[in-house]
Amino acid sequence: MKKILAILLTVALLIPTFALADNVVKIGVFEPSSGDNGAGGKQEVLGVEYANTLKPTVTIGGTEYTVQLVNVDNQSDSSKAVTAAQELVSSGVSLVLGSYGSGASMAGGDVFAEAGVPAIGLSCTNPSVTTLCDYYWRICFLDPFQGAVMANFANSLGAKKAYVLTMLGEDYGNGLGHYFTQAFEGLGGEVISETFPEGTSDFTAYINNAVNAGVEAIFAPCATTYASLIIDQAASMNVTFPLLAGDTWESSVILEAAAGKKVDVYVSTFFDENDTSGPASAFVSGFKAWLNENADKKTNNGGNDIVAAVSALGFDGYNVALAALEAAGSIDPADIAAALPGVVYEDAVTGSIAFDEIGDAKKDMAYVKKANNDTVAFDFVKTQSVAGLE
Amino acid sequence: MFNQLLPYLLAGVSVGGQYALIAVGYTMVYGILRLINFAHGDVFTAAGFFMVYLMASMPLGVAAPLVILLTVALGFTLERVAYKPLRQAPRMSVMISAIGASYLLQNLMWYVTGGLAKQYPVLPLLSDSVQIGAASTKVVTLVTPVLTVLLVVALQLLIKHTKIGMAMRAVSVDFETSQLMGIKINSVISTTFIIGSALAAVGSMLYFTNYSTVTPTVGAMPGLKAFVAAVFGGIGSIPGAVIGAFIIGICENLIKAAGYTAFSDAFTFALLILVLLFRPTGLFGEKTAEKV
Numbered sequence: 001m002k003k004i005l006a007i008l009l010t011v012a013l014l015i016p017t018f019a020l021a022d023n024v025v026k027i028g029v030f031e032p033s034s035g036d037n038g039a040g041g042k043q044e045v046l047g048v049e050y051a052n053t054l055k056p057t058v059t060i061g062g063t064e065y066t067v068q069l070v071n072v073d074n075q076s077d078s079s080k081a082v083t084a085a086q087e088l089v090s091s092g093v094s095l096v097l098g099s100y101g102s103g104a105s106m107a108g109g110d111v112f113a114e115a116g117v118p119a120i121g122l123s124c125t126n127p128s129v130t131t132l133c134d135y136y137w138r139i140c141f142l143d144p145f146q147g148a149v150m151a152n153f154a155n156s157l158g159a160k161k162a163y164v165l166t167m168l169g170e171d172y173g174n175g176l177g178h179y180f181t182q183a184f185e186g187l188g189g190e191v192i193s194e195t196f197p198e199g200t201s202d203f204t205a206y207i208n209n210a211v212n213a214g215v216e217a218i219f220a221p222c223a224t225t226y227a228s229l230i231i232d233q234a235a236s237m238n239v240t241f242p243l244l245a246g247d248t249w250e251s252s253v254i255l256e257a258a259a260g261k262k263v264d265v266y267v268s269t270f271f272d273e274n275d276t277s278g279p280a281s282a283f284v285s286g287f288k289a290w291l292n293e294n295a296d297k298k299t300n301n302g303g304n305d306i307v308a309a310v311s312a313l314g315f316d317g318y319n320v321a322l323a324a325l326e327a328a329g330s331i332d333p334a335d336i337a338a339a340l341p342g343v344v345y346e347d348a349v350t351g352s353i354a355f356d357e358i359g360d361a362k363k364d365m366a367y368v369k370k371a372n373n374d375t376v377a378f379d380f381v382k383t384q385s386v387a388g389l390e
Numbered sequence: 391m392f393n394q395l396l397p398y399l400l401a402g403v404s405v406g407g408q409y410a411l412i413a414v415g416y417t418m419v420y421g422i423l424r425l426i427n428f429a430h431g432d433v434f435t436a437a438g439f440f441m442v443y444l445m446a447s448m449p450l451g452v453a454a455p456l457v458i459l460l461t462v463a464l465g466f467t468l469e470r471v472a473y474k475p476l477r478q479a480p481r482m483s484v485m486i487s488a489i490g491a492s493y494l495l496q497n498l499m500w501y502v503t504g505g506l507a508k509q510y511p512v513l514p515l516l517s518d519s520v521q522i523g524a525a526s527t528k529v530v531t532l533v534t535p536v537l538t539v540l541l542v543v544a545l546q547l548l549i550k551h552t553k554i555g556m557a558m559r560a561v562s563v564d565f566e567t568s569q570l571m572g573i574k575i576n577s578v579i580s581t582t583f584i585i586g587s588a589l590a591a592v593g594s595m596l597y598f599t600n601y602s603t604v605t606p607t608v609g610a611m612p613g614l615k616a617f618v619a620a621v622f623g624g625i626g627s628i629p630g631a632v633i634g635a636f637i638i639g640i641c642e643n644l645i646k647a648a649g650y651t652a653f654s655d656a657f658t659f660a661l662l663i664l665v666l667l668f669r670p671t672g673l674f675g676e677k678t679a680e681k682v
Contacts, residue, residue, distance in 0.1 A: 033500075034497075039507060195651060198611075199610060201597075201608065201611065201612065202601065202643070204397060204643075205397075205401060205647060205651070206646065208647070209646070209647070209649070209651070224507060228509070228602070228603040232601070233601070236526070236528050238519065238526045257603065
């Protein structure tokens with residue numbers, strides 16, 4: 001019996017290799033579906049999957065290929081990201097999309113570089129993702145810009161003293177916190193920085209420290225699991241100053257945490273759901289309909305049909321990947337890597353995408369939004385471009 | 391000065407009370423089975439999710455008792471499935487089974503909830519804000535330590551003055567002999583898990599009212615700290631676990647007040663090492679060294 005079982009299992013393992021048809025191109029989706037960033041990772045994957053349903057095939061060098069998405073879970077963890085990246089490489093993907101979370105992207109970047117597989121970062125904003133890795137491209141803006149946007153915004157709200165709260169040892173938060181501090185001090189403000197250890201749930205002490213220091217704004221770029229606790233506890237302590245954060249906070253988790261409470265939450269992000277320009281509005285309505293048709297997809301989006309900016313980036317990332325495959329005219333990772341610098345994708349829903357020499361998209365626009373505590377949605381506040389920064 | 395410290399102390403006492411309710415579950419199971427039930431923190435988390443899902447469709451008066459019932463059922467099943475078959479196995483096997491059960495529960499919760507953080511429902515009265523001196527906090531902060539102490543006193547009475555309590559004490563002193571004396575080991579152990587899980591369920595209601603986000607891994611850190619509290623107070627001793635939990639909760643917050651925010655967790659675990667070095671049996675632990 002055991003022998004038969006063993007044979008069956010072995011056969012089962014071999015089936016995927018045989019089942020492959022000839023004309024298939026594999027795109028790796030390198031995202032967390034568990035860990036602190038699991039929620040955001042899933043929303044990013046949704047964008048990729050939706051794009052895949054619209055364009056399931058791609059014509060490469062005159063032949064039509066079916067696109068197969070290979071999903072791995074990097075568990076929001078830099079050490080597990082390496083294994084996940086290796087899994088993608090060994091499954092023979094032509095290029096990779098992701099990851100949500102700069103830390104995981106950097107860890108995976110080494111593996112992709114070694115294997116010569118190009119990767120396109122969707123929402124990882126830490127500059128080191130592309131500067132330290134020649135095989136990483138990116139379609140969103142960077143933290144120095146985002147930090148400056150929020151520092152300028154805090155300044156425009158009249159804040160002269162800010163409290164920066166980040167998680168100990170997290171690449172994204174520490175990087176963004178650093179750039180915010182730089183920009184805010186450049187504007188003549190004062191910054192108090194503190195860090196909290198992973199797994200913290202009691203933030204009252206931190207908020208107390210901020211209140212006692214007399215700050216006029218809190219900037220807390222961190223995972224949404226912590227963010228909702230910070231918002232809730234700040235609200236119950238009746239803080240009078242606003243809470244600010246970067247792109248991670250643009251999530252339905254934040255909206256639910258702030259719903260019905262007396263607290264002002266501002267975020268900067270890549271995309272505005274209410275953007276009425278051509279590609280964006282078509283994407284928003286199509287994506288919402290797709291979520292409402294597929295119950296499990298809607299669950300992955302947090303049980304509602306609010307379009308997260310990372311989903312929009314996932315959608316754009318997939319299309320950029322197809323554009324790169326078409327430009328390369330081959331499914332060989334080396335050819336794609338050679339073609340990527342020249343790829344320009346005009347119809348992106350988050351704004352036209354073209355790469356600079358480092359591999360970053362030339363994006364110069366961020367959206368500042370405010371969580372509306374009554375309607376439980378994000379209200380558009382303003383756009384901020386590089387040119388408008390002080 | 392006092393006005394500045396007050397909010398930290400309040401938070402400390404409240405956190406301590408929550409750790410205490412979890413720590414009691416650890417210490418009771420250890421006292422009887424000599425097993426560190428690593429899955430206890432996850433049972434606590436599951437109680438949080440039960441509340442989130444139940445409150446969506448029924449009033450608090452029905453949901454709260456049901457949450458306790460479901461959590462108890464979970465704790466009971468956990469013991470029957472993961473620990474009971476290993477009763478005669480080496481202790482290490484049970485320990486590994488406990489770690490496995492912990493990850494199984496965690497991943498099941500990932501699967502069911504989709505990994506997104508869930509907002510804990512607002513419990514009337516407990517969630518209201520209250521002003522104490524210069525500090526503003528939730529009512530639950532004040533209720534937690536009182537309720538914790540009441541529950542633990544009741545538990546002590548149960549252990550000291552009832553038949554099942556006597557059986558528990560007997561089993562914790564000598565497992566085999568009490569079995570020979572006709573004590574039904576399995577029902578005593580089940581009762582232990584039932585009490586531990588019920589306390590974890592109550593603890594979760596207090597905890598999540600204060601920290602209203604439930605994620606599958608949210609129980610890991612409080613679970614770990616509660617475990618440290620249990621060791622600190624002397625694992626196996628219920629009053630020890632409670633006092634240990636309050637000490638840890640208050641110290642942690644005072645350290646944050648002093649500005650060493652990054653070290654608050656380091657402190658907890660440094661304390662664990664120090665206790666193990668200088669007083670391996672903890673504050674109230676059994677004095678006799680156990681033969682291994």
